[in-house]
Amino acid sequence: MTLVVKDLNVAYGDTQVLWDINISVAKGEVIALVGSNGAGKTTLLRTISGLNRPKSGQISINGQDLTQATPAQRVRLGVAHVPEGRQLFAGLGVRENILIGAYLRTAGQEVRRDLDFMFETFPEVAARRNQQAGTLSGGEQQMVALARGLMSRPQVLLIDELSLGLAPVVVEKLFNLIRNVQKELGIGVLVVEQDVEMAFEMADRGYILDTGMIVKEGRGEELLGDDAIRKAYLGI
Amino acid sequence: MMATRLTFLGKISRPLRLIAYAALAILLGLIPFTADGYWVRVCTNFFMFVIMVEGVNIISGYTGYAALGNVVFFGIGAYVTAILMSTFGLDFFIALILAGIVAGAFAFGLGMPILRTKGHYFVMATIGLNELVKQVVSNLDSLTGGGKGISLPIPSMPPRINYAFFYFVMLAIAIICVFVVYRLSKSKFGYGIRCIKANEQAAGVMGINTTMYKALAWTLSAFFTGLAGGVYAYWQTFIEPPVVFDVVFAIKMFLMLLLGGQGTVLGPVIGTFVVEFLGELIWGHAADLQLGILGTLVIVVVLFVPQGLVEVTRNKTIGRIFSTRRVKEPQPVEF
Numbered sequence: 001m002t003l004v005v006k007d008l009n010v011a012y013g014d015t016q017v018l019w020d021i022n023i024s025v026a027k028g029e030v031i032a033l034v035g036s037n038g039a040g041k042t043t044l045l046r047t048i049s050g051l052n053r054p055k056s057g058q059i060s061i062n063g064q065d066l067t068q069a070t071p072a073q074r075v076r077l078g079v080a081h082v083p084e085g086r087q088l089f090a091g092l093g094v095r096e097n098i099l100i101g102a103y104l105r106t107a108g109q110e111v112r113r114d115l116d117f118m119f120e121t122f123p124e125v126a127a128r129r130n131q132q133a134g135t136l137s138g139g140e141q142q143m144v145a146l147a148r149g150l151m152s153r154p155q156v157l158l159i160d161e162l163s164l165g166l167a168p169v170v171v172e173k174l175f176n177l178i179r180n181v182q183k184e185l186g187i188g189v190l191v192v193e194q195d196v197e198m199a200f201e202m203a204d205r206g207y208i209l210d211t212g213m214i215v216k217e218g219r220g221e222e223l224l225g226d227d228a229i230r231k232a233y234l235g236i
Numbered sequence: 237m238m239a240t241r242l243t244f245l246g247k248i249s250r251p252l253r254l255i256a257y258a259a260l261a262i263l264l265g266l267i268p269f270t271a272d273g274y275w276v277r278v279c280t281n282f283f284m285f286v287i288m289v290e291g292v293n294i295i296s297g298y299t300g301y302a303a304l305g306n307v308v309f310f311g312i313g314a315y316v317t318a319i320l321m322s323t324f325g326l327d328f329f330i331a332l333i334l335a336g337i338v339a340g341a342f343a344f345g346l347g348m349p350i351l352r353t354k355g356h357y358f359v360m361a362t363i364g365l366n367e368l369v370k371q372v373v374s375n376l377d378s379l380t381g382g383g384k385g386i387s388l389p390i391p392s393m394p395p396r397i398n399y400a401f402f403y404f405v406m407l408a409i410a411i412i413c414v415f416v417v418y419r420l421s422k423s424k425f426g427y428g429i430r431c432i433k434a435n436e437q438a439a440g441v442m443g444i445n446t447t448m449y450k451a452l453a454w455t456l457s458a459f460f461t462g463l464a465g466g467v468y469a470y471w472q473t474f475i476e477p478p479v480v481f482d483v484v485f486a487i488k489m490f491l492m493l494l495l496g497g498q499g500t501v502l503g504p505v506i507g508t509f510v511v512e513f514l515g516e517l518i519w520g521h522a523a524d525l526q527l528g529i530l531g532t533l534v535i536v537v538v539l540f541v542p543q544g545l546v547e548v549t550r551n552k553t554i555g556r557i558f559s560t561r562r563v564k565e566p567q568p569v570e571f
Contacts, residue, residue, distance in 0.1 A: 049441050075443030083441065089434035100431055103424075104443040152443060 002027050002188045003048070003079075003156045008057030010040075010047050017043050019212045021057070025156055025188035030179065032199035032220065033192045035209030036233045041192040042084055044209070045158045048190075049081035050074045061155055076104055078155030084192075085164060086145040090134035094125060097133045097144050101151025111151070118147040121181055139170040146174070150181065157182070159191040163198075171195060175202045196233075200224045208232050264407065268400035276399045280471070282512045283406035284464050288485075289492045289504035290413045291461040296490075297498030298426065299453045300433030301351060304486050305362030308369050309339040309458040311480040313465025315373055318386045318475055323379075332466040339462025340455045347451035354436075363483065370481035385476030388469055402471045409467065413460045418501045420456075429453050433499070491530070495537050497544025506545045 003025040010018040017040045025031050035041050046052045048059055050071035059066045061077050069077065080101070088097050098118055102111045119126035122143040128136060133144060142162065149157050159178070163171040175198060182189050193199035200206050200220040208216040208228050216228035223229065268276050288310060295303045313335040320331035350361045373380045380386060391398055420426040428449050431439040440446045469475045488511070496507020511530065518526045541547045 051437065051441065070445065071440045072443045072445045075441065081441040083438060087435050087438040089431055089438065091434050092430070096427075100427075100439075100442045100444075103428065103431075148442070 002062060003190070004058075004060050005044075005048065006058040006060075008044075008047065008059065009055040010043055010052060011055050016055070017212050018047070018054075021214055023190075023207055023214065023217075025190050027155070027188055028183065028186050029205065030182060030189045030191065030203045032203035032206040033190060033209060034194070034196050034199055034206065034229070034232070038211075039209040039232070040212045041209055042160055045081065045160050045190070045192060048074075048158060049079050051081075072104070075152050075154075078153075080149040080152045080154035080157050082145045082149040082157065082159045082162075084160040086141045088133040088141055088144055088148075090132070092133060093129070094131055094133050094136065094144055095129045098125075098147045098151055101148035104152065114151055114153070118150065121177065122147055138165050139167070139174070142166060142170075142174060143177075146178070146181075150185070153185075154187055156188040156190060159189065162191055162193055163195050168195070168198075171198060178202075196229060197224065268403040269396075273395070273399055276403055278512065278516050280399075280403045280406050282508060283403075283410040284468060285489070285492060285508045285512060286410040286505055287406070287413045287460050287464040289489050289496070289508050290410075290417050291457040291459075291464075292489050292493050293417060293498060293500075293504045294420065294429075294460075295450075295454045295457040297493060297500070297503070298420070298433065299429040299450055300436075301354075301450065301454070302359050302490075303362045303454065303457065304359045304490065305364070305366035305483070306457065306461055306489065307481060307483065307486040308362070308366040309343060309461035310465035310468070310485065311366070311369065311373070311477070312339045312342055312458075313462030314469035314475050314480040315380055315386070315465075316462070317466035317469045318388050319379060321388050321470070322386065328470055332463060332470075335466035336459045336463040339465070340459035343458030344451050344455040347454040348447065351447065351450040351454065363486075366481055366483065366486070370477050373481070374477045380477075383477065385474055388473045388475075390473050391470070402467065405467050406464075409460070409463050414501065414505060416456070416460075417504075421501055425449070425452070430499070491534060493544075495534060495545055497546030500544070500546045503544050503546040506549075510545065 003023075005021055005023045008018055008021040009016065010021075021044060023031070023033075023044075033041055033044070043052060047054050048066075050066070050069060050073075054067065057067070061074075061079060064077060066074055066077060066079070089100065092100075095115075098115060099111070102114065105111050119129065124140055125136075125143045125147060128140065133141065136144065146157075146159070149159070162174060162178075166174070178189060178191070179202060191199065191203070200223050203220045205218065206220050206223045207214050208223065208226075210228075210232040215232060216223060216226060218226075267279055271279075288306070291309070292303060292306050295301050295306070316335035316338045317328075317331045320326040320334060321328060326334075346365065350358065350365065353361050374383045376382065377384075391401070393401060428439070428444045431442065431444060432446055432449060436446055465480060468480070492507035492511045493504055494507070495510060496505065497503025510533075514533075515526060515530060518529050522529075537545065
């Protein structure tokens with residue numbers, strides 16, 4: 001198992017938002033994490049990448065404990081985060097934005113090769129490599145964010161709200177791209193997604209998060225017809 | 237990206253440019269021996285503000301943390317130099333370097349907690365820091381002389397040489413400072429702090445050690461500001477807390493920074509030039525109107541050239557003098 005989260009509890013002040021979370025992402029696996037607004041999906045991703053501190057529990061990657069590590073150390077150990085709303089560096093160019101993902105890497109030759117690979121994978125982005133990131137469309141920006149995340153050569157890529165503000169066609173295309181890249185690079189992906197149907201179709205496994213607790217896990221197709229989804233989203 | 241690079245006299249051919257640089261160097265070298273003592277002082281003051289504004293530029297313009305209370309490092313630099321020279325009898329240059337180091341170390345140590353705050357909280361924290369240090373210095377009579385101030389050994393040089401000495405020391409530090417900022421803007425570290433300014437959290441998850449980078453940027457900023465304070469102390473030979481920890485100083489620094497253009501290498505130089513020399517000219521002719529005219533200028537700049545006067549140099553006609561050469565495909569960072 002590449003990424004393992006064990007008995008994780010997270011609180012903002014006195015308000016606990018995640019309760020005894022146990023999830024895992026293996027090499028080469030795409031995992032979908034779904035749940036309604038406020039279920040704690042983003043908090044979970046932020047805790048994995050070190051932006052939030054857990055109250056208790058353990059996060060490890062390839063058996064190495066990350067719980068006390070800083071965000072920068074986690075990047076070095078193989079965690080990459082594609083944050084909600086993409087969070088590009090608006091004033092910088094597209095190419096610069098993608099290169100930031102490789103900030104900690106020192107082998108110039110390899111970084112340049114990876115950059116070329118990103119441009120091959122995301123040709124729309126390649127055509128706009130010299131523009132300011134802020135001038136791109138939503139889908140293109142999400143591609144830049146994905147490429148930026150991949151540039152650190154992660155073991156696990158965390159994607160928060162892939163579909164935020166994007167047309168369904170674009171989301172499907174992004175999902176297909178992610179599947180291809182992920183297979184080629186052999187990395188694990190943990191994706192938070194609102195489009196439940198698409199998420200479970202594309203993912204190998206999935207988790208349903210409801211008010212801070214994992215209420216169901218299983219293979220994608222199995223979860224699609226499950227009552228737990230309706231419960232988690234509609235509360236009925 | 238078709239990036240623009242600001243180069244002084246960039247459109248002129250290389251040999252002519254070198255001649256222009258040489259002429260500028262000779263001009264700067266001649267000023268203290270030909271100009272009136274008053275103008276030598278004005279120039280020295282100009283260089284001093286260039287150092288301080290470039291210092292603020294590093295932490296505010298590049299890193300995005302508006303350190304309004306940065307003048308605290310000026311005061312610390314001034315007091316460290318004063319104490320080391322008058323109480324411990326150290327040589328000026330040794331005292332000066334130590335002053336810069338103490339100011340830098342102070343910024344590093346306090347930066348770790350204070351740089352956790354953002355926006356106006358950070359601004360207030362730096363002003364609070366300045367007031368705090370000012371009070372401590374005012375009350376540590378045995379070390380600092382307290383509210384009475386402290387005198388430095390008077391340099392045993394004839395007045396004209398004395399003026400020239402401080403002119404050249406300030407000029408040298410200003411040149412080093414601008415050069416360091418220039419190198420910083422091209423470096424991987426500079427890339428990192430620009431990312432922090434653009435989006436700190438995203439910079440963090442990209443693997444940039446934001447806490448350390450911010451603290452280091454402030455350390456560098458404080459080091460130069462401390463040096464300026466040190467030279468100022470020996471130049472004036474007497475300092476007291478209200479003068480070297482003056483918040484009005486801090487506001488003037490920001491005025492110059494915004495006027496010239498923050499986050500650019502030459503913006504602070506241009507902004508300082510305009511405020512210092514225009515200020516002197518107006519003061520000479522219409523003292524009453526000085527602040528009014530400067531204030532109007534700031535409003536005009538903020539409204540029409542929010543990126544600062546550096547933007548004006550990118551204008552076609554003016555660009556012939558200060559030209560922006562279009563450079564293809566910049567390599568922001570060498571991996």
